[in-house]
Amino acid sequence: MSLFPVPAPDQIGEPFWAAVAERRLTVQRCPACREWTWQPKPVCPACGSPDLTWEAVSGRATVCSWTTPRPPVLPAFESLVPFVVLLVELDEGVRMVGQLVGDAGDLLRTDGTDVTFSIGTRVTLRWRDQDGQWLPSWAVDR
Amino acid sequence: MNRQAAIVGIGAFPFSKSSGTSEWRMGSLAALEALRDAGLTPRDVDGVFRSTMEATTESAMARGLGIPDVRAFGAVDYGGGGIVPMVSHAALAVESGMAEVVLTWRARVRKSGPRPWMQRGSGGSSDQQHYERVFGIARPVDSTAILARLWAERYNWKPEDLGRIAITIREHARRNPMAMMQRELTMEQYLGSRMIADPLRLFDCCLESDGAVALVLTTAERARDLRPDPAYVTAYAMATGPDSYNISQWYGEPLGRTQGWYAARELWRRTELRPADIDAIQWYDAFTPEVAISFEEYGFCGEGEVMEMLAAGEHAPYNTAGGCMSEAYLHGINLFSEAVRQVRGTSTDQVDGAEHVLVTSGNTTPNGAMILSGSPR
Numbered sequence: 001m002s003l004f005p006v007p008a009p010d011q012i013g014e015p016f017w018a019a020v021a022e023r024r025l026t027v028q029r030c031p032a033c034r035e036w037t038w039q040p041k042p043v044c045p046a047c048g049s050p051d052l053t054w055e056a057v058s059g060r061a062t063v064c065s066w067t068t069p070r071p072p073v074l075p076a077f078e079s080l081v082p083f084v085v086l087l088v089e090l091d092e093g094v095r096m097v098g099q100l101v102g103d104a105g106d107l108l109r110t111d112g113t114d115v116t117f118s119i120g121t122r123v124t125l126r127w128r129d130q131d132g133q134w135l136p137s138w139a140v141d142r
Numbered sequence: 143m144n145r146q147a148a149i150v151g152i153g154a155f156p157f158s159k160s161s162g163t164s165e166w167r168m169g170s171l172a173a174l175e176a177l178r179d180a181g182l183t184p185r186d187v188d189g190v191f192r193s194t195m196e197a198t199t200e201s202a203m204a205r206g207l208g209i210p211d212v213r214a215f216g217a218v219d220y221g222g223g224g225i226v227p228m229v230s231h232a233a234l235a236v237e238s239g240m241a242e243v244v245l246t247w248r249a250r251v252r253k254s255g256p257r258p259w260m261q262r263g264s265g266g267s268s269d270q271q272h273y274e275r276v277f278g279i280a281r282p283v284d285s286t287a288i289l290a291r292l293w294a295e296r297y298n299w300k301p302e303d304l305g306r307i308a309i310t311i312r313e314h315a316r317r318n319p320m321a322m323m324q325r326e327l328t329m330e331q332y333l334g335s336r337m338i339a340d341p342l343r344l345f346d347c348c349l350e351s352d353g354a355v356a357l358v359l360t361t362a363e364r365a366r367d368l369r370p371d372p373a374y375v376t377a378y379a380m381a382t383g384p385d386s387y388n389i390s391q392w393y394g395e396p397l398g399r400t401q402g403w404y405a406a407r408e409l410w411r412r413t414e415l416r417p418a419d420i421d422a423i424q425w426y427d428a429f430t431p432e433v434a435i436s437f438e439e440y441g442f443c444g445e446g447e448v449m450e451m452l453a454a455g456e457h458a459p460y461n462t463a464g465g466c467m468s469e470a471y472l473h474g475i476n477l478f479s480e481a482v483r484q485v486r487g488t489s490t491d492q493v494d495g496a497e498h499v500l501v502t503s504g505n506t507t508p509n510g511a512m513i514l515s516g517s518p519r
C-alpha cells in the first residue's frame with residue numbers, strides 16, 4: 001500500500017477529487033451571492049445558500065508565501081524533499097496550497113533558493129502525477 | 143458575575159524525554175500535588191475540565207483520585223490553542239456557581255509517544271488536512287512557516303530576530319531547574335541549526351515532552367482562606383475569528399492576521415487593564431514567530447515594530463520559566479504554573495512586584511487569553 005496520504009473524500013469533497021481525476025481544478029461557488037469559497041463547505045458561508053456548486057477556476061494565481069519542508073517528514077515525502085510548497089491566491093480570490101513544479105508538471109527538487117520567485121510572482125496551474133494521484137500544482141510564469 | 147475565580151493550586155509531574163509511565167498516572171500525580179499545594183483534597187473537588195486531546199476522561203480522573211461528586215465537567219478542543227479556553231471553562235464553572243473547586247490538567251506522553259501528524263487521515267474530506275497534507279503540509283511547523291514567511295517578508299524580519307526570541311526564552315529556562323533545556327543557546331548555534339521548514343530552524347520549534355501540569359481553581363473568597371497568595375482571574379477571553387482553521391492561517395481575511403488577534407480584542411474588551419499594565423507575559427510559544435506576532439496583535443507595540451522593540455529590550459519579561467520552547471511542551475499548560483508563580487513571587491526568574499500576568503494559548507487555532515493578578519478585581 002502506498003504511504004501517500006491519498007484523500008478519502010466524503011460527500012462534500014467528492015466532486016473536487018472527481019474533477020481532479022480529470023485534471024480540472026474546481027472550487028465551490030454560490031449560485032445566489034456568487035462568492036467563491038475554499039476549503040469545501042456544506043453551505044455558502046457568505047449567505048447561507050444551501051446550493052453551492054463546483055465551478056472550474058482559471059488556473060491563474062499569485063504567490064502569497066511558501067515553505068520548504070525538511071526531514072523529518074511523512075514517509076511518503078521522504079524521497080521527495082526538498083520541494084517547495086506555495087500558498088497561492090487564485091485570481092478568483094481563494095487561497096490554497098500546492099507544490100512548485102516545472103512547466104511539465106515535474107516536481108522541482110529544490111529548497112527554493114535557486115528558483116526565481118517571490119511574494120507576488122504569478123503562477124499557472126500544472127498537473128503532477130503522484131503515484132497515480134493527480135495533484136493541482138503551480139509553475140512560475142515566464 | 144459577582145463571584146471571581148482564582149488559581150490556588152499548581153502541580154506537575156517532572157518534564158522529561160521519556161516518563162516511563164502513563165498519562166493517567168502523570169495527570170493524577172500532578173493533580174494530587176496541585177491539591178496539596180492548595181490545601182485541599184480530592185473530596186473537595188466538584189468540577190473537572192480537560193483537553194479533548196487528553197486520553198484520560200474527566201470521569202476517569204475523578205474515579206482515579208476518589209472525587210465523589212463532579213457537578214461540572216467538559217473538554218475543550220484545539221490542543222495548544224485550547225489550554226486558556228480550558229482554564230476559562232474552569233473559571234466559568236466557579237464563577238457561575240456550577241462548582242466550588244475545579245481541577246484541570248494536561249498530561250502528555252509526546253516525546254515517547256506517536257506524533258499525531260504521522261497518522262493517516264481517516265476523516266472525511268471536511269478534514270482540512272486532506273487539502274494540505276497531500277501537498278506536504280503535514281506538520282504544525284509547515285503551516286507556521288508559511289505564516290512566518292508572510293510576516294518576515296512584510297516587516298523585514300531577519301533570522302537573528304527570531305533567534306533572539308529563542309535565546310531569551312532559553313536564558314529564562316536556564317534559571318529554572320524544572321526546565322528540560324539547561325544548555326546555553328548562542329546566536330551562532332541558532333543560526334547554524336538545521337532548517338525544519340524554511341524559514342524556521344530547529345531552535346524556532348518547541349520541545350517534545352512527557353510530563354503533566356495540574357491547576358486547581360476556586361472562588362476568590364475561599365482562595366483567601368486557603369492561602370495568602372491566590373492568583374486571581376482578572377479577565378479572560380476566547381476567540382476564533384473568521385474562517386477559522388487549525389494552524390493554517392491563510393484562508394480568512396486579512397491575510398496574515400491570526401486568531402490570536404481576536405482573542406486580544408476580546409480580552410482588552412473585558413478589562414480596563416492595558417498592555418502597559420502587564421508585568422510579565424507567558425506567550426504560547428510552540429514556534430518563535432508566534433511570540434513576535436502576539437506582541438503585535440496584543441498591542442504591545444505598533445504594526446511592524448516588534449523586532450525593533452525586542453532588540454531594544456523595551457518590553458515586559460516573557461516566558462520566564464522557559465515556556466514551550468525550553469521548559470516543556472505540554473500544549474502550554476506550564477505557562478499557567480509560571481504565571482501563578484510570578485503572581486505568588488516564587489518564580490525562579492521573578493519579576494519584581496509582578497501584579498498582572500498575561501497568559502495566552504496558541505494563536506494559530508481557536509484560542510484564548512487570561513490575566514492573573516495578585517489582588518481581586
Ligand SMILES: [Zn+2]
Pocket residue numbers: 030031032033034035044045046047048049
Ligand atoms: Zn452565498
